[in-house]
Amino acid sequence: MKILVIGSGGREHALAWKLKDSPQTEKLYAIPGNPGMAAIAECVQQISPTDNAAVVAFAKENGIDLVVVGPEAPLAGGLVDALAAEGIKAFGPAKLAAEIEGSKAFSKDLMKKYGIPTAKYEVFSDAAAARAYVKAEGAPIVVKADGLAAGKGVVVAMTEEEALAAVDEIMEGEAFGAAGSRVVIEEFMAGEEVSILAFTDGKTIRAMIPSQDHKRAYDGDKGPNTGGMGAYAPAPVAPPALVEEVTRTVLEPTIRAMEKEGRLYKGCLYAGLMVTADGAKVVEFNCRFGDPETEVVLPLLKGDLVEIMLACVDGNLADVEILWSTGAAVTVVLAA
Ligand code: AMP
Ligand code: GLY
Numbered sequence: 001m002k003i004l005v006i007g008s009g010g011r012e013h014a015l016a017w018k019l020k021d022s023p024q025t026e027k028l029y030a031i032p033g034n035p036g037m038a039a040i041a042e043c044v045q046q047i048s049p050t051d052n053a054a055v056v057a058f059a060k061e062n063g064i065d066l067v068v069v070g071p072e073a074p075l076a077g078g079l080v081d082a083l084a085a086e087g088i089k090a091f092g093p094a095k096l097a098a099e100i101e102g103s104k105a106f107s108k109d110l111m112k113k114y115g116i117p118t119a120k121y122e123v124f125s126d127a128a129a130a131r132a133y134v135k136a137e138g139a140p141i142v143v144k145a146d147g148l149a150a151g152k153g154v155v156v157a158m159t160e161e162e163a164l165a166a167v168d169e170i171m172e173g174e175a176f177g178a179a180g181s182r183v184v185i186e187e188f189m190a191g192e193e194v195s196i197l198a199f200t201d202g203k204t205i206r207a208m209i210p211s212q213d214h215k216r217a218y219d220g221d222k223g224p225n226t227g228g229m230g231a232y233a234p235a236p237v238a239p240p241a242l243v244e245e246v247t248r249t250v251l252e253p254t255i256r257a258m259e260k261e262g263r264l265y266k267g268c269l270y271a272g273l274m275v276t277a278d279g280a281k282v283v284e285f286n287c288r289f290g291d292p293e294t295e296v297v298l299p300l301l302k303g304d305l306v307e308i309m310l311a312c313v314d315g316n317l318a319d320v321e322i323l324w325s326t327g328a329a330v331t332v333v334l335a336a
Helices: 010-020 052-061 072-076 079-085 095-102 104-114 127-137 160-172 240-260 293-300 305-314
Strands: 002-007 027-032 066-069 089-091 121-124 141-145 154-157 183-187 192-200 205-207 216-218 222-225 230-233 267-276 279-286 329-332
Touching: 002 010, 002 052, 010 027, 010 293, 010 305, 027 052, 052 079, 066 079, 066 305, 072 079, 072 095, 079 089, 079 095, 089 305, 095 104, 095 240, 095 267, 095 279, 104 121, 104 183, 104 240, 104 279, 121 127, 127 141, 127 160, 127 183, 141 160, 154 160, 154 222, 160 183, 192 240, 192 293, 192 305, 205 240, 230 293, 240 267, 240 279, 293 329
Parallel strands: 002 027, 002 066, 066 089
Antiparallel strands: 121 183, 141 154, 141 183, 192 205, 192 267, 216 222, 230 329, 267 279
16 A cells, blocks of 8 residues: 655654554655654655645545644644545545634533533633733633644643733633633643553544653753653553543543534544543543654554554444553653
8 A cells, every 4th residue: 555644743753663563554645744753664755645636636646545643733634534535545534523622612612511520610712811811810820822833732730820821822822823812721730641542433432552742941940831742651640441441431432423413523533631630531632643742653563554544434333353462662852
């Protein structure tokens, strides 16, 4: 098979590396890829990953059998829909399903409606009302931009002043653009975080091995929140019993909810969870593999990633066995 990976990060390198392992893989392409990936994939830098028409044309011209979409922006922009419309198989959720990450307000409302455990919250499009809520609730409290902000639109405020400043910055500053027109303000959850990624065909969902990423920019868990500076797996905070609990209380109810909402969810569902004193609660959903989590999860996957991804696309994941090695993996992010 000819396989095209969309994206340019460490995550996409890990995806390409694991896809390359499959006996079904004949040739790998990446749009745009990166210099690390160039050793295993033909990188096509002149096409933008969010230019749906150009990606579809490339896939047709090159007889691509499977497209694997890494980042959220092309998923939110409907790349999987555009490929499917031309009969090209693509791993990842369609545009309507990708909204589970694209709008925090949507995902929080979904969790409330279907009883999926998460922090208490309110959504505001008016800054004065948001400020009044912060004052009424007090700190610690969490302020989030509603739209896509690459994991960076969140302020965990330990004081009321910090929370008020975050509301002003997100809603009135320039930094977040459209993502900042609404804020979600939520209850602070104390606990340890874990990332549980899962393969799903929209009906069956299978958790991957749990991992943990390190959010703070600097050593010693200091500095601002980031999209993740490193990760390891498996995460001891999530032993098999907790993964089973999360599958039952979070993953399965979420894909059933998405189906009921007419947003059948296929691909990788990423549940960011807080393990609190009263069980695991959802911090966020992402519509894609985590970065850097993928770099530690996929090396522990035994077997054929192409087979698993095709089963997700074709709707027969229930027939595929997914096995994990007993080892451990760690990754460190080097950032400018
Ligand atoms: P998010 O983009 O929603 O995943 O938030 C980014 C990070 O902020 C999370 O990974 C957590 O470390 C932290 N965070 C988000 N929401 C909460 C919350 N309600 N309580 C405590 N920490 C949170
Ligand atoms: N590592 C966090 C994320 O992928 O969103």
